[in-house]
Amino acid sequence: MRYRLPAATAAVIAAASLGVSAAAATPVFAATKTPTELIVGLRSASTVATTVRKLDADPDVTVLSSDASAELSAVTVAVPAADRADAVATLKADPNVAYVETNAVAKADAVTPDDTLFSRQWGLTTAKAPAAWDVTTGDSVVVAVVDTGVNEVSEIAGRVLPGYDFVNDDSGPSDDAGHGTAVATVAAAAANNGSGMVGVCWECRILPVKVLGADGTGTYDNIAKGIMYAADNGADVINLSLGGAESSQLLDSAVQYAYAHNVVVVASAGNDGKVTRTYPAASIPAIAVAGSTQTDTKYSWTNYNSPADPWVDLAAPGSNIAQAAGGGNFTMFEGTSSSAPLVAGAAALVLSAEPDATADQVRDALENSADGVGTWVARGRLDIAGAVQRISATPDLAISDITVSPASPARGKILVTPTVASAAGPVKSVRMVVTPPNGRTVAFSAAKAPWSMSYNSAGVTGAVGIAITATDTAGNTTTATTVLNVDNTAPSAAATIPSFVTGTTAIALDNPADDLAQMDVYVKNVKVGSVTSAPWTYDWDTSGLSGTMAVKVVVTDLAGNTAGTTKNVGVDNAGPKLTWSSPTVVAKTALRGTVDIKAAATDTAGVASVEVLDAEGNVLGTDTTTPYVIPVDGSAFNGSSTLTLRGTDKLGQITTIDRTLVFDNTAPVVGDVTASAVRGAITITPDVTDETGLKTVKMALTLPSGKVVTVSGAATAPYAARWTSTGITGDVSAAVTATDYAGNATTTTSTFRVDNTAPSAVWTLPTAYVKGTVAIALTNPADDIATMDLLVKGKPVAQITSAPWSIDWDTTGLAGAYAVAVRTTDTAGNTLTVSKTVNVDYAGPRVTVSTIKFAASAGTQIKVAVTDPAGVESLELLDATGQSLATSTTSPYTLAVDTSAMSKGAVTWTLKATDKLGNVSTTTKAFTIS
Structure with a gap:
């Protein structure tokens, strides 16, 4: 929403802080005032030197110079403007001092500028500016024009200070609308330059602050920033020829900020012809200015007071000559935008006349010197000369202080006590008018010291204006004002309290108000901690706590208002x-x-x-x-x-x-299968390994016949299985399946040989009768024979393990019949034993001569009976010399001996019998050859 402003100036509501940008915050000018001269009246002329030394000894006062007038029992001393108040206090406390007053400047009566347009500037004459110029013309007081900017035209040349542009956010506050330049020239145009116009404050300096754009509109936040900027950068007076219809805490805060910095704020009341408030003119403690005609009536377009809401303070001429922004040209500038700079210029002249005056004292001088024009304004029409005279005069009646308890921000019942003194007679009465933010004033009176009055501020929050008017018995009146920040609204207590907490947990306020003073945290109604500054966060240590805790956060603002919020919080310092x-x-x-x-x-x-x-x-x-x-x-x-x-x-x-x-993601490893034997009961052992152990080991045996037999291995290493192979000979295929505890399985097939067939074991002996070393050999032995054992009478006497399969049996010393067995064992362990009875014969044959027959023709025939169990090999007859006479190899054994040539007579011959084993027996026999 947009509003028209006085003299084509407007403001738009916008939420913003009171801060300004970094660039804008840099001070660009600090006002410099000339030294203050004080006239000190002495009770004795001889005390001049003593008085001056005592003043100079004050650490807060520097005496720049002194000039004694012995005949008048007075001395004039010069001190820095900043030391004036301390100097006055020190001098008044000196018993040698009779009075202290400002060394005022006098000029020729009826100062009349030679500017060509002055004769047409009826507003200056109506407001009695010429008489004020007899005292001062400005003396470098700084007037901030918070407006559309200011161009340095001829009438203010050399007196425009560097400023700031909040519209474009730069340091060049040029005027692209002309409004701000017109305001500046009404307030401070130069005089006695032979041409053009005259301003109220000839020597004032202008601080340009641009907050409105080329269309004459601007936002409340920029206006607030401009006010603060001016207060921070040397302004003594701020002119606000602008306004909007909606109230704003932001603008109120900015005006109060300037007031707190002792800056006079002047604002135009608006050009709607209504009693409706406009802002910031209605903001406390701005001086709201309406527009008056040459006959001291109100213009039809000016805003004004109603009996129920006297918010407009002063009237000032509303039609004035101003210089155009382009320079050279001059125009009639009408509206309360034109009235306000007359009052701003007048405030600057007042400050020039009394540099130590406070903003309240300047306001008092302007309002209590005004000429009455009716109830459409609260104080009357501006009297510039009267205001300057009032600030320069030593008041007979003064309100030196206003004590408020409780101090700002306050709440509830507020006690206001002014300090009032009168030199003209006793104080008769003191009246207090309180103006809350809603504008409905409340009046109070006190008839005797200590002049305390009580105001119940219940239900009020915001800036409250307090105007104290004192009246003495001589009829003098004086008014002093102050602004009190009242706060009866409970602060926001919304806090971020989690439902469940652990360890050290932050309990923080959500969007805390700026006026918070303290935050208290209670757990189970026991206060555990406080926070007194931002950030408004309390770290709650829940160590050692458990369960549900009632947590309460209580906030207290600067005024002492409190509010609280409670939440049940689960404290959990343990994991799930x-x-x-x-x-x-x-x-x-x-x-x-x-x-x-x-x-x-x-x-x-x-x-x-x-x-x-x-x-x-x-x-x-x-x-x-x-x-x-x-x-x-x-x-x-x-x-x-x-x-x-x-x-x-x-x-x-x-x-x-x-x-x-x-x-276990790795299958078992199954290697070769080993058999403990190749026949009979066989232990089959698979080579199985697994990292985590085996659950089962099973073997499927495929026999030579094709039949499949399943056997299970042991549950633990070496996972062996027993299998009886009786009757089976040949290759057996073993499929071993190993399954571990994770279910991984591996199957590997191995083949091994089974042999349950006895070996071939045919063997021979030369005869049934033997002697000496006899070779016992196998005939056509099988290839798989592993051992051959010889057993005699059941006892092993020899063994061989390799071919040729023959054992030499030594029969030495033996005789008779022997049971001889040969046992053959194959590689599988199968055996075959074959037995024979063998006679061992070391005796020669038995020889018996049966007959001897002599035949003449054939010699002698000797028949011999020869027997031997092993069989007779031969029978031989030997003579005495051992020569063989005859031999017989077959039975009947007959020996034919040719004895014809032999000598007759007895001879001894030997019968030699040899059996088939080579055993020999001999028999000597005596024979007679006849």
């Missing part, structure tokens, strides 16, 4: 209650692949997450909702692995559980 549901750790179990880890978790603050981490702290999986099932890829694990189940509640509290699980 966590249970590892599955998989559980069971002996002879293992896991493989993706494993679902199931958990249960509960927490009063709520469970944020349940996670599974590996031994290095890496997160393997997360679940945030119940039931908590976290799939974990276990393919990367083998053997015993420690996993951590971590539960985190919504406060960040953690509980962990460690579990060691056995993972």
Whole structure:
């Protein structure tokens, strides 16, 4: 929403802080005032030197010079303008001093500027400016024009200070609308330059502050920033020829800021012809100015007071000559925008006449010297000369102080006590008019000292204007004003208090008000801490606490108003209650692949997450909702692995559980199958290994016949199985399947030989009778024979383990029949034993001469009976010399001896019998040859 402003100036409501940009905050000018000269009346002329030395000894006062007038018992002293108040106080306390007054400047009566347009400037004459010029013409007082900017035209040349442009946010506040330049020239155009116009304050300096754009409008926040900028950068008076229809705490705060810095604020009342308030003119303590005609009536377009709301303070001529922004040209400038700079210029002349005057004293001088024009303004029409005279005169009646209790910001019942003194007679009465923000004034009176009056501010919040008017018995009156910040509104107590907390928790206010003084935190109605400054945050240490706590936050503002908010807070300094549901750790179990880890978790603050981490702290999986099932890829694990189940509640509290699980993602290794034997009961042992152990080992045996037989291995290493192979010979295929506890399985096939057939064991002896070393040999032995054993009478006497399969049996010393056995054993352990009875014969044959027959023709025939169990090989007859006479090899054994040539007579011959074993027996026999 936009509003028209006085003399084509407007303001737009906008929320903003009172701060200005960094560039704008840099002071660009500090007003410099000339030294103050004081005339000191002495009770004795001889005390001049003593009085001056005593004044100079005051650490707060510097005496620049002194000039004594012995005949008048007075001395004139010069002190810096800033030291004036201290100097006056020191001098008045000196018993040698009779009076102290300002060394005023007098000029020729009826100062008449020679400017060509002055004769047409009826407003200056009506407001009695010429008489004020007899006293002062400005003396470098700084007037801030917060407007559309100011161009340095001829009438104010050399007196425009550097300023700031809040519209474009730069340091060049040029005037692109002409309004601000017109305002500046009405207030401070030069005089006695032979041409042009005359301003109220000839020597004033102008501080330009641009807050309105080329269309004459601007936002409240920029206006507020401009007011603060002017107050911070040397302004003594601020002129606001602008306004809007809506009230604004922002503008009120800015005007109060300037007032707190002792700056006089003058604002135009508006050109709507209504009694409706405009702002910032209606802001306390701005001086609101209406427009008056040459006959002291109100213009039809000016805003004015109603009997119920006397918010307009002064009237001032509303039609004045002003210089155009382009320079050279002059125009009639009408409206309250033209009236306000007359009052601003007058305020500057008052300050020039009394540099130490406060903003309240300047206002008092302007308002209490005004000429009455009716009730349409509160104080009357501006009298510039009267205001200058009032500020320069020593008042007979003065309000030196206004004490307010409680001090600003205040609330409830407020006691106001003014300090009033009168030199003309006793004080008769004191009247107080209180103007709250709603504008409905309330009046109070006091008839006797200490002039205290009580105002009940219940229900009021904002800037409250207090005007104290004192009247003495001589009829003198004086008024002093002050502004009190009243606050009866409870502060905002909204605080961020979490529902559940742990450890040290910040309890903070949400958007705290600027006027907060203290924040108190209570737990179970016990105060645990306070905060007295921003940021409004209290760190609540909940260590050692648990359960539900009633937390109350109470805030107190600067006025003492309080408000509180309470919340039940769950204190949780423990992690979730966590249970590892599955998989559980069971002996002879293992896991493989993706494993679902199931958990249960509960927490009063709520469970944020349940996670599974590996031994290095890496997160393997997360679940945030119940039931908590976290799939974990276990393919990367083998053997015993420690996993951590971590539960985190919504406060960040953690509980962990460690579990060691056995993972096996590698199938068992099955190598060769070994058999403990190749026949009979065989122990079959597979070469099986696994990192986590085997659950089962099974073997499927395929027999040479094709039949399949299943056997199970032992549950523990070496996983051997027993199998009876009776009756089976040939290659057996063994398919071994090993399954570990994780379910991984491997099958490997091996072949081994089974032999349950006895070996071939044919052997021979030369005869049934033997002697000496006899070779016992196998005939056509089988290839798989491993050993050959010789047993005599059941006792082993020899063994061989390799071909040729023959054993030499030494029969030396033996005789008779022997049971001889040959036992052959093949590589499988099969045996075959063959037995024979063998006679050992070391005796020669038995020889008996049966007959001797002599035949003449054939000699002698000797028949011999020869027997031997091993068989007779030969019978031989030997003579005495050992020569063979005859031999017989077959039975009947007959020996034919040719004796014809032999000598007759007795001879001894020997019968030599040899059996088939080579045994020899001899028999000597006497024969007679006839």
